[in-house]
Amino acid sequence: MLNEQLYLAETQNKGRGVFTKTAIKAETVIESSPVIVMSGDDRKLLDKTLLHDYIFEWQPDGAQMCCMALGWLPLYNHSYVSNCEYFMDYDTETMYIQTVRDIAPGEELTINYNGDWNNTEKVWFDVAD
Numbered sequence: 001m002l003n004e005q006l007y008l009a010e011t012q013n014k015g016r017g018v019f020t021k022t023a024i025k026a027e028t029v030i031e032s033s034p035v036i037v038m039s040g041d042d043r044k045l046l047d048k049t050l051l052h053d054y055i056f057e058w059q060p061d062g063a064q065m066c067c068m069a070l071g072w073l074p075l076y077n078h079s080y081v082s083n084c085e086y087f088m089d090y091d092t093e094t095m096y097i098q099t100v101r102d103i104a105p106g107e108e109l110t111i112n113y114n115g116d117w118n119n120t121e122k123v124w125f126d127v128a129d
Contacts, residue, residue: 003030006072006109014077017108024103030084032096033071040064060090069095079110086111 005024011017024030037058038046043066046055054074058067067088068074073095076084084097097111 006030008072008075011077011108016075017077017110018072018075019106019108020103022105024099026099026101028099030097030099030109031071031073032094033069033073034094035067035069035088037065037067037093040066042066056086056088056095058088058090067093067095073097076109076111078113080112082110082112083107084109084111 005020005022007019007021008016009019020030035056035058038055040063043055043064046052046066051068055066055068056073058065073086076086076097083101083103084099086095086097088095097109099109103109
């Protein structure tokens with residue numbers, strides 16, 4: 001499901017991002033997408049490519065797999081206090097994005113790459129080597 005309210009635009013520091021043309025109420029599902037599930041061995045290979053930045057961990061029952069979400073899901077930028085949250089449905093191999101608060105027109109839609117919308121644990125690109 002691609003939402004006609006959404007559009008892609010360049011951000012100042014993060015490349016492309018997902019924005020909204022109109023106001024969106026809290027707890028609204030704004031995008032739903034199938035995923036391509038890959039093995040842990042595939043993940044090791046993907047980590048050596050640019051796709052590393054766009055895949056999600058996929059861990060049903062603790063399995064160490066990954067997935068590539070289709071649609072615009074891989075283009076939502078990270079925020080430690082995001083305005084959206086993502087959810088995984090392992091049974092249907094889909095993901096969806098839902099707002100956690102009211103969103104203003106023109107606002108960038110963000111997710112927290114840690115999984116929880118307000119998790120402040122440093123993500124991989126903010127951790128010093």
